Amino acid sequence: MTLVEFAYSNLKRRPARTLLTILGIALAIGTAVALLALGRGIYESLAEGFTERSSELLVTQRNVIDITAMRLPESMGLELAAVDGVAEVSSELYVFTSTPAGQQVMVAGVSDSAAKWALVPVASGRRPDAGRPEIMLGDVIAQTLGAKVGDRIELLDEEFEVVGITAYGTALNRGVAAMPLKVLQEASLRLAQVSTFSIRLDPGLSQVRKREVRAAIEQRLPVVVSDMQEIADRLSSDRNITILKAVSNAISIVAVVMGALNLLATLLLSVQERTREIGMLSSIGWSDRLVISLIMIEGLFIGILGCVGGVLVGLAASSLFGSIPAIGDIISFTPSLSDLVLPVAFAIPLCMVGAAYPAWRAVHMLPAEALRHA
Amino acid sequence: MTDGRAVVWLEGIRRSFDHGRIRALNGVDLVLRRGESVALVGRSGSGKSCLLNVASGLDLPDEGRVFWDGTEVTSRGQWAALRRSSIGIVFQEFHLLPTLTARQNVELALIGGRDGETRLRVEHMLEKVGLSEMGDRLPAELSGGERQRVALARALVREPELLLADEPTGNLDSANADAVATLMFDLHRKLQMALVIVTHDLSLAKRCERIVTLADGRICDDRMLETVSA
Ligand SMILES: Nc1ncnc2c1ncn2[C@@H]1O[C@H](COP(=O)(O)OP(=O)(O)OP(=O)(O)O)[C@@H](O)[C@H]1O
Numbered sequence: 001m002t003l004v005e006f007a008y009s010n011l012k013r014r015p016a017r018t019l020l021t022i023l024g025i026a027l028a029i030g031t032a033v034a035l036l037a038l039g040r041g042i043y044e045s046l047a048e049g050f051t052e053r054s055s056e057l058l059v060t061q062r063n064v065i066d067i068t069a070m071r072l073p074e075s076m077g078l079e080l081a082a083v084d085g086v087a088e089v090s091s092e093l094y095v096f097t098s099t100p101a102g103q104q105v106m107v108a109g110v111s112d113s114a115a116k117w118a119l120v121p122v123a124s125g126r127r128p129d130a131g132r133p134e135i136m137l138g139d140v141i142a143q144t145l146g147a148k149v150g151d152r153i154e155l156l157d158e159e160f161e162v163v164g165i166t167a168y169g170t171a172l173n174r175g176v177a178a179m180p181l182k183v184l185q186e187a188s189l190r191l192a193q194v195s196t197f198s199i200r201l202d203p204g205l206s207q208v209r210k211r212e213v214r215a216a217i218e219q220r221l222p223v224v225v226s227d228m229q230e231i232a233d234r235l236s237s238d239r240n241i242t243i244l245k246a247v248s249n250a251i252s253i254v255a256v257v258m259g260a261l262n263l264l265a266t267l268l269l270s271v272q273e274r275t276r277e278i279g280m281l282s283s284i285g286w287s288d289r290l291v292i293s294l295i296m297i298e299g300l301f302i303g304i305l306g307c308v309g310g311v312l313v314g315l316a317a318s319s320l321f322g323s324i325p326a327i328g329d330i331i332s333f334t335p336s337l338s339d340l341v342l343p344v345a346f347a348i349p350l351c352m353v354g355a356a357y358p359a360w361r362a363v364h365m366l367p368a369e370a371l372r373h374a
Numbered sequence: 375m376t377d378g379r380a381v382v383w384l385e386g387i388r389r390s391f392d393h394g395r396i397r398a399l400n401g402v403d404l405v406l407r408r409g410e411s412v413a414l415v416g417r418s419g420s421g422k423s424c425l426l427n428v429a430s431g432l433d434l435p436d437e438g439r440v441f442w443d444g445t446e447v448t449s450r451g452q453w454a455a456l457r458r459s460s461i462g463i464v465f466q467e468f469h470l471l472p473t474l475t476a477r478q479n480v481e482l483a484l485i486g487g488r489d490g491e492t493r494l495r496v497e498h499m500l501e502k503v504g505l506s507e508m509g510d511r512l513p514a515e516l517s518g519g520e521r522q523r524v525a526l527a528r529a530l531v532r533e534p535e536l537l538l539a540d541e542p543t544g545n546l547d548s549a550n551a552d553a554v555a556t557l558m559f560d561l562h563r564k565l566q567m568a569l570v571i572v573t574h575d576l577s578l579a580k581r582c583e584r585i586v587t588l589a590d591g592r593i594c595d596d597r598m599l600e601t602v603s604a
């Protein structure tokens with residue numbers, strides 16, 4: 001029998017307690033995994049959403065993070081078009097509003113160019129006609145509002161006819177409504193104003209040349225030119241998202257620490273119960289080091305099994321959350337390797353710390369005292 | 375039989391408990407010689423167990439010094455190493471782990487060592503205590519006498535130079551007590567190790583070469599017996 005086998009047999013002596021402790025750690029790790037996946041899911045959903053709508057580059061107002069708070073004059077489009085290397089410019093307006101019933105809706109005003117609307121995929125119905133109070137809904141927002149093609153909905157004190165449902169794939173876009181730019185500008189009292197411009201550069205430009213064009217625009221106008229990835233990066237540094245991430249990180253840490261405390265309590269109890277036994281081990285020549293190793297190995301066993309369980313719980317929870325429409329429709333929920341590795345890498349040393357105190361407790365008495373222990 | 379050289383040498387040992395209110399050992403000097411058999415007797419509370427604990431480092435004295443083979447032993451680590459290599463201890467309670475087989479209980483004493491032939495040594499020892507056939511049994515499936523023999527095998531598997539037995543037959547009926555005692559004396563001679571038995575049983579004490587009597591934490595009598603009955 002080796003030390004490891006002996007440690008294992010000690011854990012098997014109290015199977016229920018061992019399993020409960022493993023379960024406690026597994027839940028803690030699972031929570032951390034799910035929360036980390038959530039934090040990253042928010043960011044990735046944004047990134048995917050922007051790439052899905054892709055034009056090559058997005059022009060946004062400098063020093064403003066909230067896209068609905070950006071105000072650029074529509075006339076800036078002409079200046080952009082005049083920059084050497086820019087092939088095509090279109091503009092969008094974003095308004096965050098609500099129905100009379102209080103349901104919040106993000107509305108995108110899309111340039112009245114046929115090419116721009118052609119990029120909006122149609123699931124049912126049709127695209128709005130230019131200049132008419134017509135709106136297309138993402139399928140998720142349509143479901144939230146309980147609206148279907150042919151219905152009328154009230155937004156911004158005006159009535160709009162739902163003429164189509166979009167067929168976007170990402171959570172971000174499935175929750176957005178779209179209408180002709182001019183119509184939205186009038187309804188939201190933001191005439192001649194837009195939130196962002198999308199630009200396409202001349203085909204076949206070198207990377208160096210592309211950078212030069214972007215620099216030229218940023219020098220001439222109070223804007224930032226970003227590709228879609230950069231946009232998602234910036235949006236995810238939005239204060240609300242940062243707070244959400246901080247909260248989920250904090251809860252992850254608390255969960256993992258609770259898992260380690262759980263281990264500490266269990267080992268402390270088991271060391272306490274085995275005081276006489278540990279005295280016996282001393283009497284047959286076990287050194288303090290060997291006793292400490294034994295308890296640490298028992299802790300490591302529980303910690304590792306807890307982590308394996310936790311990874312499984314985390315994966316299960318993520319897929320479960322992802323399949324709940326209210327959650328899965330808003331954010332993607334696939335844990336990456338780092339979401340799995342990070343809590344585990346944090347938990348194993350913490351479990352060792354949790355095992356260290358009981359291990360020390362096991363050898364702090366003189367063996368004679370331990371053997372007399374009731 | 376002893377060649378007269380000291381294995382353990384206790385010098386001026388004092389040990390008190392309860393902030394000095396209980397004086398368990400009150401100035402004990404004692405030399406245990408290689409290969410001898412010693413009975414440690416005395417009334418309950420006279421300090422016999424305490425003396426064995428100090429002689430094996432399970433307890434540390436408040437005052438006094440302990441020498442092993444002429445070298446003073448001071449640290450817990452030194453004592454653990456000595457118990458591992460040279461001191462076997464058995465108690466009145468057997469202290470066997472209930473979920474391990476007899477064989478595994480004996481193997482416990484070899485865990486963490488660099489000894490080869492673990493299996494062989496364990497089988498060998500089980501055979502010596504007459505339990506070859508019962509190595510796979512759990513303690514619950516053994517009689518009291520058999521359990522104490524497992525504890526004895528565990529204490530002796532490293533072939534120590536000194537066996538300390540604190541009322542080893544105290545929990546056994548007379549037939550089992552006699553069998554265990556005979557086995558201990560047998561192994562004491564075969565393995566040429568010193569044997570110290572704490573006992574209240576006078577007939578057991580008389581099987582030793584030397585009887586040391588404790589009273590109130592002091593040695594009040596220490597005599598060699600003329601004849602040794604086997
Ligand atoms: N850890 C302890 N705390 C308090 N008192 C102790 C402790 N260990 C021993 N004593 C006391 O020291 C004295 C000697 O104890 P010891 O166990 O050595 O007696 P003993 O001779 O072995 O008695 P017995 O024959 O009943 O086993 C007793 O009065 C006992 O109560």
Ligand SMILES: [Mg+2]
Pocket residue numbers: 422423424540
């Ligand atoms: Mg005693």
